[in-house]
Amino acid sequence: MDLSGLPFSNRPVGWFQIGWSGEFAPGTAHPLRYFGHDLVAFRTLVGELSVLDGHCPHLGAHLGYGGKVKGDCVACPYHGWEWDTEGRNARIPYQDSPMKMSLRKWPVREQHGCVFMWHDPTGAPPRWALPHVFESYPALPGREEDYYPPYGNSTARFDRESVHTQVTMENGVDSVHFRHTHNAPVDPVLEDWVIRDAELHTRVGFLSPATGNVALTLHNITAGVGLSFSAFEGSYHYRLVFAGTPVDDDTTDYHYTIWYPREPGDTGSIMPPDLRQRIKSQFLYTLEEDMLIWRTQAYVPRPTYAKQDIKPYTAMRKWQKNFYNLPPLNQNSA
Known part of the structure; x- marks a missing residue:
């Protein structure tokens, strides 16, 4: 890019x-x-x-x-x-006092095996709280111990990519690409989206080809332009964090982390090999499919939107402008 x-x-x-x-x-x-x-x-x-x-x-x-x-x-x-x-x-060592x-x-x-860092060019302390992998979904209760620890099991990383996080986070309001980029058998529907301060909450429904009813719901929280927290409800129950962290003005590191439910009776820290391979091929690989698009994508400042794109895309882009060029914060008020 x-x-x-x-x-x-x-x-x-x-x-x-x-x-x-x-x-x-x-x-x-x-x-x-x-x-x-x-x-x-x-x-x-x-x-x-x-x-x-x-x-x-x-x-x-x-x-x-x-x-x-x-x-x-x-x-x-x-x-x-x-x-x-x-x-x-x-x-x-060679002086009496420092x-x-x-x-x-x-x-x-640090949260459930992930390390997050706050960045503010003005040097201000954190202006808002970090979303939570489990606690940010009150309607979807879950405990960390019910999931395999991701590190060593279900993580992927792409270093020094010439892909801006703004572009990747716009996937938060894009349900149509699931069919064409990830070969989803149905066209998922963006059912709801709402902006809550530093977070954009979206809900995407995947319809069953057999019944026409929602078989899987994706609940997503986009936090600024660097983090996306997701929880799946329905035929799958895993959770994930997708993160883009700028290295410099030209490159970004990407982290992809999946919390997958344990097999019944398994209390160990290592996934069964067949499950690990299935997650890699079915879920972690989706980031590679996205990267194939993003690496060569041109950013279009004024897109020609389809009708269903206009409201969520324009709202998201307007909201995300809030995360660039913020003025210094009075540290006593943080």
Whole structure:
């Protein structure tokens, strides 16, 4: 996708996924790059995960490449300066006292095995809450323990894609593409959509070819322009998160996570091989089908809409403008 003609930046405000909890083991440090910033993620031995700006201000070494976790700090691999989970300089090995200086700390949340980070170009703290994989669907009760843990079982990742998250999140109001892109046997219907502050809630019904009744309902929450939370009701009962996180002005990382119900009596953490393969071929593969479109898609600022597209598409695009170029927030009011 050619991003040069898009009427918005690749650095919107919101929550974005930066990985899965299982990728950040206790006592390890990892380099990351998102929103044009070099970052370091490290987890202390007691399990706290922190994300800081990645370069030590002493002489610029990257803390994620060779950095060592010591207590609640990450130590620079160059001269051993230590930075705690709040980003504060906690120790300089060859000096009696640390420096009164800090690295930027990025807000992170871990939820059911996923790691999310807040991004705001103004440096403001989170302006809204992160949706929840299970609790955001009060009409569809579910417990995490009733599903296999996704990491290692049912996740997919696409790195450094030249695909803007705005384009991918517009799938939230697009029911027609299921038939043509994913070979759905029926034409799903967008039954309802409503905007609630930083969230767009949609409901899509899949009709049974045999009865004409709704056999499967997709409940979706689009949060800003970086996250999509979905829960299926009916013939399937799995849940998923689709996330696009800008790396820089030209590329984006995509994460796809599926929570699938356990087989009866199975309390283990690993899916049966046949189930894992079925999820990969039937569900995870749908993201590859979408990517085939998005990678070569041209963004059309003023589309020629079909009649049923006009209201939801125009409402969504108007709403998503709210996530670009937000003014600084009074941090005392957050």
